Amino acid sequence: MTATQKQQTLSRFFGSQGERCMAKKRSRSPSPASSKKAPKSDDTKESTPDDSVADVADDAKERLIDAKELLKMDSEVKVPDMAVGKPILYSKLCEVFEALEKESGRLKCIEIASEMFSHVLDTSENQEDQIRNLVEVNYLTINRVCPDYEGLELGLGETLLMKALATGTGRSMQQLKKDLGEYGDIGLVAQKSRSKQSLMFKPQPLTVSQVFKNLKEIASMSGASSQNKKIAMINRMLTSCDSREAKFLMRSLEGTLRIQFAEKSVVVALAKALVEHEMKQRGQKVTPAILSEAEEQMKEAFSQTPNYELIIESAIKYGTLKLMDHCTLKPGIPLKPMLAKPTKSITEILNQFENQEFTCEYKYDGERAQVHLLPDRTLRVYSRSSENMTQRYPDLIPVMEELQRLNPEVKSFILDCECVAWDKKQEKILPFQILSTRKRKDVKEEDITVQVCLFAFDILLYNGESLLQKSLKERRQYMYDNLKVIPGKFRFSEKLDSSDLDVITKFLDQSVKDSCEGLMIKTLNGTNSLYEPSKRSRNWLKLKKDYLEGVGDSLDLVVIGAYVGKGKRTGGYGGFLLASYNPDSGEFEAICKIGTGFSEEMLASLFEKLKPTQLDEPKASFVYDKTNPRAAPDIWFEPTTLFEVKVADFTESPLYKCGYSFLGDGSKGVSLRFPRFVRIRDDKSVEDATTSEQIVEMYEKQAHLS
Ligand SMILES: Nc1ncnc2c1ncn2[C@@H]1O[C@H](COP(=O)(O)OP(=O)(O)OP(=O)(O)O)[C@@H](O)[C@H]1O
Ligand SMILES: [Mg+2]
Numbered sequence: 001m002t003a004t005q006k007q008q009t010l011s012r013f014f015g016s017q018g019e020r021c022m023a024k025k026r027s028r029s030p031s032p033a034s035s036k037k038a039p040k041s042d043d044t045k046e047s048t049p050d051d052s053v054a055d056v057a058d059d060a061k062e063r064l065i066d067a068k069e070l071l072k073m074d075s076e077v078k079v080p081d082m083a084v085g086k087p088i089l090y091s092k093l094c095e096v097f098e099a100l101e102k103e104s105g106r107l108k109c110i111e112i113a114s115e116m117f118s119h120v121l122d123t124s125e126n127q128e129d130q131i132r133n134l135v136e137v138n139y140l141t142i143n144r145v146c147p148d149y150e151g152l153e154l155g156l157g158e159t160l161l162m163k164a165l166a167t168g169t170g171r172s173m174q175q176l177k178k179d180l181g182e183y184g185d186i187g188l189v190a191q192k193s194r195s196k197q198s199l200m201f202k203p204q205p206l207t208v209s210q211v212f213k214n215l216k217e218i219a220s221m222s223g224a225s226s227q228n229k230k231i232a233m234i235n236r237m238l239t240s241c242d243s244r245e246a247k248f249l250m251r252s253l254e255g256t257l258r259i260q261f262a263e264k265s266v267v268v269a270l271a272k273a274l275v276e277h278e279m280k281q282r283g284q285k286v287t288p289a290i291l292s293e294a295e296e297q298m299k300e301a302f303s304q305t306p307n308y309e310l311i312i313e314s315a316i317k318y319g320t321l322k323l324m325d326h327c328t329l330k331p332g333i334p335l336k337p338m339l340a341k342p343t344k345s346i347t348e349i350l351n352q353f354e355n356q357e358f359t360c361e362y363k364y365d366g367e368r369a370q371v372h373l374l375p376d377r378t379l380r381v382y383s384r385s386s387e388n389m390t391q392r393y394p395d396l397i398p399v400m401e402e403l404q405r406l407n408p409e410v411k412s413f414i415l416d417c418e419c420v421a422w423d424k425k426q427e428k429i430l431p432f433q434i435l436s437t438r439k440r441k442d443v444k445e446e447d448i449t450v451q452v453c454l455f456a457f458d459i460l461l462y463n464g465e466s467l468l469q470k471s472l473k474e475r476r477q478y479m480y481d482n483l484k485v486i487p488g489k490f491r492f493s494e495k496l497d498s499s500d501l502d503v504i505t506k507f508l509d510q511s512v513k514d515s516c517e518g519l520m521i522k523t524l525n526g527t528n529s530l531y532e533p534s535k536r537s538r539n540w541l542k543l544k545k546d547y548l549e550g551v552g553d554s555l556d557l558v559v560i561g562a563y564v565g566k567g568k569r570t571g572g573y574g575g576f577l578l579a580s581y582n583p584d585s586g587e588f589e590a591i592c593k594i595g596t597g598f599s600e601e602m603l604a605s606l607f608e609k610l611k612p613t614q615l616d617e618p619k620a621s622f623v624y625d626k627t628n629p630r631a632a633p634d635i636w637f638e639p640t641t642l643f644e645v646k647v648a649d650f651t652e653s654p655l656y657k658c659g660y661s662f663l664g665d666g667s668k669g670v671s672l673r674f675p676r677f678v679r680i681r682d683d684k685s686v687e688d689a690t691t692s693e694q695i696v697e698m699y700e701k702q703a704h705l706s
């Protein structure tokens with residue numbers, strides 16, 4: 001592997017987390033808003049490589065130190081003993097969760113988790129058990145029950161959990177509510193309630209397998225009649241819980257374990273445990289180089305097939321160092337899409353891509369669609385956030401059939417496309433607003449009124465072969481050679497391969513006339529043009545007509561609160577409190593209040609949508625200035641909804657906490673001036689919101705310009 005390839009491989013997994021070179025400069029200070037542990041600055045560095053060569057070298061050094069540190073820490077951590085061949089007890093796992101909750105250093109946390117994974121491997125009797133046990137323990141640690149893209153999620157409502165707790169512990173709702181008001185954490189309420197209960201006899205202990213199965217079943221149940229079943233299942237588990245188990249069980253059900261252990265660290269811990277186990281069996285020593293290689297293989301495997309069952313099984317069967325021979329792209333498993341960086345002008349693009357061949361494409365304004373054709377001819381369509389939205393597009397099935405009819409050689413593929421509303425009569429693109437009127441559930445082909453056309457701009461897999469390591473020029477050729485245009489249904493994105501300023505300017509104008517948002521500019525050749533899953537890459541630049549008019553890229557922010565409406569808005573919400581997302585801490589950092597850009601109808605429908613998500617208390621993951629009453633809204637919400645927001649500019653503010661850990665002493669954050677609501681972003685999940693780090697970057701860029 002060359003250094004550049006290696007760097008690209010590395011960047012895939014960590015890519016979406018932002019720029020490490022900037023993060024390195026910024027020291028993290030403790031969260032002023034929450035009492036939870038503060039990450040140590042030396043220990044919280046994320047290995048997010050930047051694009052420069054110097055940084056690659058730098059990063060390699062840092063990774064080696066990381067690996068050495070990790071190896072050194074071995075004997076210091078104590079993980080509870082588990083018996084060989086016996087089922088793993090849930091209480092043991094909860095001991096580990098508690099250790100993780102108390103520990104603040106990232107490396108230490110990785111160490112604790114990897115010790116636990118090692119124990120699981122050591123105490124399982126055969127390969128099959130190892131795989132099953134490790135998958136279950138891993139899912140419980142990241143608090144999921146299946147791969148992201150299968151869409152089953154925990155996150156039960158507070159009322160249901162409180163009811164279960166009341167029946168399970170014999171305490172009144174009133175008492176429980178009072179405790180919840182005091183602790184703001186249902187886990188602690190459960191812990192207290194359970195420790196007050198005296199038990200007549202010792203119940204059968206819960207096993208990890210039972211808890212995992214039950215959680216999965218609970219997550220799969222839907223409909224009004226399921227409520228009682230869920231409560232009954234929770235109660236059955238609660239009877240077997242001690243107070244610590246009750247704490248983590250309730251938190252799991254609620255959807256936040258509060259152990260502050262990010263998924264990207266879990267992957268590192270898994271790699272370490274697996275490779276160490278393997279080497280021990282062979283009587284070999286793990287060197288820092290082997291450890292680094294194992295991590296790389298694991299991260300790359302994860303960015304191509306984000307499915308733990310598959311990765312763990314392959315690592316155990318074939319070895320962690322061989323993961324990439326087995327965990328490559330598969331139709332039916334969505335990979336995290338590659339993302340673009342905003343640019344302000346064509347000249348900026350010409351400078352950035354100097355001496356590189358690049359291409360310009362229309363930037364269509366629809367919905368990103370990763371379209372998979374499986375070898376059994378089934379179709380799957382995944383959203384920007386890997387959500388399976390196949391049911392919403394039954395009208396794409398005949399399109400796929402037609403593609404195969406036109407070329408019977410086509411057996412399977414993964415295409416990166418924009419799905420755009422299409423006016424059949426006039427044969428032209430319709431604006432995004434029209435697309436958003438399409439039904440989202442129970443869509444029947446015969447009832448569809450808004451037609452769509454798929455614009456394919458990339459191909460990532462063709463007939464079983466991964467094309468990620470091919471240049472964009474080669475990937476395009478695969479598309480053009482093997483897929484045929486179907487007028488009004490399936491087309492390739494318009495493109496222009498030129499580096500002439502005037503020619504590009506004309507193409508940009510034309511794109512806007514053709515109802516597009518502007519252009520996407522991409523490197524065409526060599527290692528810089530490989531497809532980089534999950535990365536917001538410098539090799540893809542977006543140029544929107546908005547930017548040329550002096551408006552920066554829009555932001556996608558999480559709604560965490562609202563203000564009671566006055567005057568015309570009485571009875572509903574008058575404005576909202578928005579937050580950015582910090583993927584390192586999993587926190588939502590308040591950024592601004594917004595009240596402009598809403599129509600009456602929009603406000604009414606937002607009221608309907610958000611009311612059921614109202615909370616009595618802010619979540620522990622909300623970062624705002626608790627010492628200032630002006631910083632809190634009238635109403636808090638469960639974070640579920642994203643607003644796309646346009647903004648005049650950024651400003652530093654003592655009232656808002658967005659990006660505080662990247663700025664000075666952490667007493668100030670970034671806020672927005674004159675934010676204006678554009679639309680609801682329902683194709684993104686709250687974790688896909690604009691990150692605090694991106695906002696700090698935009699703020700710093702602006703400060704630099706003025
Ligand atoms: N030719 C194209 N190549 C790549 N992406 C395109 C193209 N045409 C349209 N798009 C769309 O543009 C999106 C990127 O720009 P946009 O500003 O809309 O991003 P976003 O969805 O708000 O979020 P983010 O930048 O965070 O992905 C892609 O995710 C894709 O949906
Ligand atoms: Mg878009």
Ligand SMILES: [Mg+2]
Pocket residue numbers: 553554555556
């Ligand atoms: Mg955007």
